[in-house]
Amino acid sequence: MSELIKLTATEIAGLVAKGETSAVEVTQAHLDRIAAVDDRVHAFLHVDTEGALAAARRVDERRAAGEELGPLAGVPVAVKDVLTTKGVPTTVGSKILEGWRPPYDSTIVQRLRDAGTVMLGKTNMDEFAMGSSTEYSAYGPTHNPWDLDRIPGGSGGGSAAALAAYEAPLSIGSDTGGSIRQPGAVTGTVGAKPTYGGTSRYGLVAFSSSLDTPGPCARTVLDAALLHQVIGGHDPRDSTSIPQPVPDVVGAAKLGATGDLTGVKLGVVTEFTGEGAEPGVLAAFRESVDALAKLGAEIVEVSCPHFRYALPAYYLIAPSECSSNLARFDGVRFGLRVGDDGNRSLEEVMSLTREAGFGAEVKRRIMIGTYALSSGYYDAYYGQAQKVRTLITRDFTAAFEQVDALISPTTPFVAFPIGARTADPYQMYLADLFTIPTNLYGGPGISVPCGLSDGLPVGLQVMAPTMADDRMYRVAAALESVVGTFTPPAL
Amino acid sequence: MAAISREEVAHLARLSRLAVTEEELDTFAGQLDVILQSVAQVGEVAAADIPPTSHSVPLTNVLREDVVTPCLTPEEALSGAPDVDQQRFRVPRILDEDVAS
Amino acid sequence: MTTTLPAYDEVVARYEPVIGLETHVELGTNTKMFCGCPTDFGGEPNTRVCPVCLGLPGSLPVANKAAIEATIRIGLALNCSIAEWCRFARKNYFYPDMPKDFQISQYDEPLCFDGYLDVEVGGELVRIGIERVHLEEDTGKTLHVGGATGRIHGATESLVDYNRAGIPLVEIVTKPVPGTGALAPEVARAYVTELRDVLRTLGVSDVRMEEGSLRCDVNTSLNLPGEEWGTRTETKNVNSLRSVERAVRSEMLRQASVLDAGGKITQETRHFHEDTGDTTPGRSKETATDYRYFPEPDLVPLAPDPAWVAELKAALPELPRLHRRRLQEQWGLSDLDMQSVLNAGAVELIEATVAAGATPAAARKWWLGELSRRANETGVELADVGATPEQVAELQGLVDAGKLNDKLARTVLEGVVAGEGSPTEVMTNRNLEVVSDTGALTAAVDEAIAANPDVADKIRSGKVAAAGALVGAVMKTTRGQADAKTVRELILERLGAQG
Numbered sequence A: 001m002s003e004l005i006k007l008t009a010t011e012i013a014g015l016v017a018k019g020e021t022s023a024v025e026v027t028q029a030h031l032d033r034i035a036a037v038d039d040r041v042h043a044f045l046h047v048d049t050e051g052a053l054a055a056a057r058r059v060d061e062r063r064a065a066g067e068e069l070g071p072l073a074g075v076p077v078a079v080k081d082v083l084t085t086k087g088v089p090t091t092v093g094s095k096i097l098e099g100w101r102p103p104y105d106s107t108i109v110q111r112l113r114d115a116g117t118v119m120l121g122k123t124n125m126d127e128f129a130m131g132s133s134t135e136y137s138a139y140g141p142t143h144n145p146w147d148l149d150r151i152p153g154g155s156g157g158g159s160a161a162a163l164a165a166y167e168a169p170l171s172i173g174s175d176t177g178g179s180i181r182q183p184g185a186v187t188g189t190v191g192a193k194p195t196y197g198g199t200s201r202y203g204l205v206a207f208s209s210s211l212d213t214p215g216p217c218a219r220t221v222l223d224a225a226l227l228h229q230v231i232g233g234h235d236p237r238d239s240t241s242i243p244q245p246v247p248d249v250v251g252a253a254k255l256g257a258t259g260d261l262t263g264v265k266l267g268v269v270t271e272f273t274g275e276g277a278e279p280g281v282l283a284a285f286r287e288s289v290d291a292l293a294k295l296g297a298e299i300v301e302v303s304c305p306h307f308r309y310a311l312p313a314y315y316l317i318a319p320s321e322c323s324s325n326l327a328r329f330d331g332v333r334f335g336l337r338v339g340d341d342g343n344r345s346l347e348e349v350m351s352l353t354r355e356a357g358f359g360a361e362v363k364r365r366i367m368i369g370t371y372a373l374s375s376g377y378y379d380a381y382y383g384q385a386q387k388v389r390t391l392i393t394r395d396f397t398a399a400f401e402q403v404d405a406l407i408s409p410t411t412p413f414v415a416f417p418i419g420a421r422t423a424d425p426y427q428m429y430l431a432d433l434f435t436i437p438t439n440l441y442g443g444p445g446i447s448v449p450c451g452l453s454d455g456l457p458v459g460l461q462v463m464a465p466t467m468a469d470d471r472m473y474r475v476a477a478a479l480e481s482v483v484g485t486f487t488p489p490a491l
Numbered sequence B: 001m002a003a004i005s006r007e008e009v010a011h012l013a014r015l016s017r018l019a020v021t022e023e024e025l026d027t028f029a030g031q032l033d034v035i036l037q038s039v040a041q042v043g044e045v046a047a048a049d050i051p052p053t054s055h056s057v058p059l060t061n062v063l064r065e066d067v068v069t070p071c072l073t074p075e076e077a078l079s080g081a082p083d084v085d086q087q088r089f090r091v092p093r094i095l096d097e098d099v100a101s
Numbered sequence C: 001m002t003t004t005l006p007a008y009d010e011v012v013a014r015y016e017p018v019i020g021l022e023t024h025v026e027l028g029t030n031t032k033m034f035c036g037c038p039t040d041f042g043g044e045p046n047t048r049v050c051p052v053c054l055g056l057p058g059s060l061p062v063a064n065k066a067a068i069e070a071t072i073r074i075g076l077a078l079n080c081s082i083a084e085w086c087r088f089a090r091k092n093y094f095y096p097d098m099p100k101d102f103q104i105s106q107y108d109e110p111l112c113f114d115g116y117l118d119v120e121v122g123g124e125l126v127r128i129g130i131e132r133v134h135l136e137e138d139t140g141k142t143l144h145v146g147g148a149t150g151r152i153h154g155a156t157e158s159l160v161d162y163n164r165a166g167i168p169l170v171e172i173v174t175k176p177v178p179g180t181g182a183l184a185p186e187v188a189r190a191y192v193t194e195l196r197d198v199l200r201t202l203g204v205s206d207v208r209m210e211e212g213s214l215r216c217d218v219n220t221s222l223n224l225p226g227e228e229w230g231t232r233t234e235t236k237n238v239n240s241l242r243s244v245e246r247a248v249r250s251e252m253l254r255q256a257s258v259l260d261a262g263g264k265i266t267q268e269t270r271h272f273h274e275d276t277g278d279t280t281p282g283r284s285k286e287t288a289t290d291y292r293y294f295p296e297p298d299l300v301p302l303a304p305d306p307a308w309v310a311e312l313k314a315a316l317p318e319l320p321r322l323h324r325r326r327l328q329e330q331w332g333l334s335d336l337d338m339q340s341v342l343n344a345g346a347v348e349l350i351e352a353t354v355a356a357g358a359t360p361a362a363a364r365k366w367w368l369g370e371l372s373r374r375a376n377e378t379g380v381e382l383a384d385v386g387a388t389p390e391q392v393a394e395l396q397g398l399v400d401a402g403k404l405n406d407k408l409a410r411t412v413l414e415g416v417v418a419g420e421g422s423p424t425e426v427m428t429n430r431n432l433e434v435v436s437d438t439g440a441l442t443a444a445v446d447e448a449i450a451a452n453p454d455v456a457d458k459i460r461s462g463k464v465a466a467a468g469a470l471v472g473a474v475m476k477t478t479r480g481q482a483d484a485k486t487v488r489e490l491i492l493e494r495l496g497a498q499g
C-alpha cells in the first residue's frame, strides 16, 4: 500500500506544491487503492479514472509553469453522487437516473475543479439521500471499513467509507438530517454540515430543499476546514445562499489544534445524553467531555425541550418537500422510462416509470409527503411541523445565549449490522435523532471521532449558531488534538 | 386506530404517479400507518400563536437582474431524454386535456 | 345535447348573471422568470432552455427582478395593495409541459391584492373589483401528433418544446362581478379591453391575444333574483376580445336552459370553441387535482421596500381611461367623435401624429378618413396600414405649406403606403408638387385667356363667376399641380377684374 494514501489532504497539497510528489502520482495511488479494495467496500458508484488523471496532469502542468496553486491543488476528492457532474454519470443512488450524464456542473463541483482538486468519482448513497445506512442505494450497500458486515451510515455512506478505507483523503457529502455527520461518526471520520445557505445547493439533486446542505468530509478537522473553505461562500444561482464570506474555519481549526479552549463555554444537550443512546456511545462521549474540560472549556448542561419533536417534524417536512422535488422524475426529459409500448398513455408510463425507478423508501416518503400536504391534512401535519421548527429554532437561540456551542453524541448507536434495521423504517429513522435538530434550525454541526465502543467508532457532535461555523471547527480540532484520529483494521 | 387505510395508500400512490402493486399496498399501508402515527406527535405541541418556519435563512428579496445568460445547446438539452423527435421531447399520448395555470 | 337555447332577452329577464375573469399575461421581460434564458418569440424548439427551465435535477430558480417590478406596477395601476411580505408557492400536478411537475406560483400570499379597474360600458362606469395579481411561470408548448388537426384528443403521441417554459406570467383575478344584467358579456369584454390597454400603457407586455401573451378564463353563473349566486363554471381557451363576450353569452344561455329544465349546474371547467362559439365540458371539480400548495423552499420571501413601491407608483404613466379623457378635451371632440376614434383604434396614432406636429383635426382627418378606409379594404389593423404618425404629420405639413393640395396629398399618401418613401420623397419622385412658380403659372393663365376670348370678355365685363372655366383649363395644363386659389387670383389680375 502506497504511503501516499495515508497522508492528509494538507500533507498531499504541501508535497505537490513543493514538487516532492506529483498530482498524477497521488491520483494514481488512490485509483490503485480503489481498484484494490472497492469491490469489498463499494464506496464508489463511478470512478472517473481518465477525468481524474487529466485533472491531475493539469495541476502538474500548472505547477511546472510556475503558476500559483490553491491550498488543495492536486488533492483527490470523492463526490457524493447527489451532485451533478458535467458529462460524468450522476445517479443519486437511484435506478431512475441510471446512465444520466448531466449537461452541467454543480457549483460545488465547479469550485472543486477551479481549486485544482482531482475528482476521483462519485460515491454511493441511499437513494435520493433518504436513509441512514446506504442500504437503500439502488446499486447495493456500501460496507463499513471498520467491519465490512456493518453499515457505513447514510445517506453519505460512500463518501465516509471512501475516507476510512483510504480511497480518498477528502470527500463531499450532503446533510439533510445527518447524512454527513452520522456516516462520519460510524466510520471514525470527520463530517461537517455547514450553516444552511453557507454552501451552494445549485446542482445538488434536491431531497428536501429547506434542509439539504452540502459539506466537507475528511479524516482530520483541518482537512475538513480547508475543503469547507474551497466549496463554501455565496452563489448567486442559489437564492438561499447567504451573501457573506465563509467564516474563518481554517483559522479556527488551527486555533483549536493548539489544544486551548480557555474561555469557551460548551453546553451538553440534556435530552441527548439520557436514554435513547447506547451505553458505549455515552461512555465515549462522557470521556470526551472530560477531555474538553481539561482543555479549559467550561461545561454546562443545557435543556432543549422541543428537540424531542425534531424527529417527527423532520419526517413530515422532508417527505413533503421530497414529494414535490421528486415529481420531475417522470421519464419525459431525462432518466428512465418504462412501459412505453406505443399503446399506454403518458400517465400510465409515468406511473410505471416511477414505480420501477424508485425504491421502497423513496416511495414511502413520497406518499407520506403527499399525504402531509393534502388539503385537510396540511395544517395538522406540514403546518404543525413548521411550527415545531420555530420552537426548535427558539431552543437553539436560547441555548446560544448561554453557551458558545452545544455538544452531544452524533448518533445514538454505533454502526449496526447490514440488514438490522431495514424491516422497520421507523427504527432506521432513529439513527438521525441527534443530528436532525440542527437541520431544522439551519445552523452548522460537525461530527468528530471521540473514541471507540466495542471497537467501533463513536462521534461527538458540535453544534454552533448559524454562520458561526468556525466555532465548531475550533472545538472539534481541540478534541482531535487530545483523542487523535482513529484507524480501522487493515482491509 | 389506523391513521391510514389501504384505499388511502392507493389514492396517494395515484396522486404520486406510482403504479404500486397489490402486495406493496399492504406493506405500505402498515408502514405508513406506523410512521404517520409517530409523526403525529407534532400535534402535541400547542402552537396556536407560533409562526411557522418555512425558511431557515433570514433572507428576503433575492433577485436576479433581467440579463440573458447562455442556454444549453439543443443537443445538451435533449441528451438525457428517453425519446426525442423533431428536436422535441417525445411523450406517449396524453389523457387529460386540462392544464391549470 | 340538442336542446334549443332560450332567447337571450328572456334569460336576462329571468336570471341574474355573475361573472368573473382570470387573465394570464406573459410579461415582456428579456429573460424568463427564474433563469436567464431569453423570452423572445419563435426560435427552433428547445434552443431557449437551460438546466433551470428544463427542471433538470439539481437546478434552482432565482427570481427575475424586472418581473417582480412589472407585477407591482400592474398591481398599482389596478389600485391594489402591495404585500409587505409574501412567498412563492409550489402548485403540484403532473403535466409534461411543466418541467418540474410543479408550477412556481403564489397561493395565499399574492404580491398584489384588493384593487379595482373602472371600465366604461354604454357610457356607464362599472367598477370591477380585483381580487389579486400574482406572478407565476408559464409552461412549455406541446405538439400533438397523430390525431386530427393537432388536437390532444385522438393523438398518438405528443412532442414538447420548453422554449416558453418559465416565461413570467402574471395572473390577474377579478372579484365576482354581479349586477351587470344583460350587459354581462359586454362588461366582460370591456374589462379585458381596458386591462389590455392598461398593460400596454405600462409597457409590461405585448398583450397579443392571438399569440397567447394574454389569455382569459371566464367564470359565469346565473341565479334567480334575490337568491344566492349560482354554481359557476370556468370557461378556458378564450383567446380574443370577441370570444370573451361570446363565451359569457353562450354560457349564460346554456346554463339557463339547464336551469329551465330543472337541472343543476356542475362546477367544472369548460372549453370555448372559437369556431362554434359553444363551450363543452372539461374536468369537473370532484375529480380536480389537489394541488398540495406549500411555500417554495428554493426561493426566499419577497418584501418589497415601501420606498421602492412608492417610487414605482409615482412613476406610473397616465392610465388609459384618464388619458383618453384628457385627449378628448384637448382635441375638442364630442363623446360621439371620441367613440369613433376609439372604435377605429386610432387614439395612439392620432396622439403620435399630433406629437409629430400636426393639428388634432388634421391627424384625425387622415387616420379616420383615408387610412381607415385603406385599412378596412386591405383587412389590416390601422397601425399596420403602412403609414407612420410621423409620415402623416409630414404630409399635413406639406399641405399646410401649400406644396400639396388635398388631392395631391392623397396621391402622395398612396405612395407612402406603397412603401415609396417619406411624403417629401414621394412628392419629389413623382413630381407631384403644386406649381407655385408664378412665371410658369402666368404663362398658363395667358394661354388659357388667349384660347377662350369670350370667357375672358365676360370676366372683363365683371362676370367674375366665369373665371371657374379658365381655372379648370389652367389646372388641366398644369396637371392639377397648381393651387386653384392662386390660379383664380392670377386670372382676375390679368383681366383687370376684382375678385
Ligand SMILES: [Mg+2]
Pocket: B100, B101, C105, C136, C171
Ligand atoms: Mg395560475
Ligand SMILES: [Zn+2]
Pocket: C032, C035, C036, C037, C048, C049, C050, C051, C052, C053, C054, C166
Ligand atoms: Zn432557462
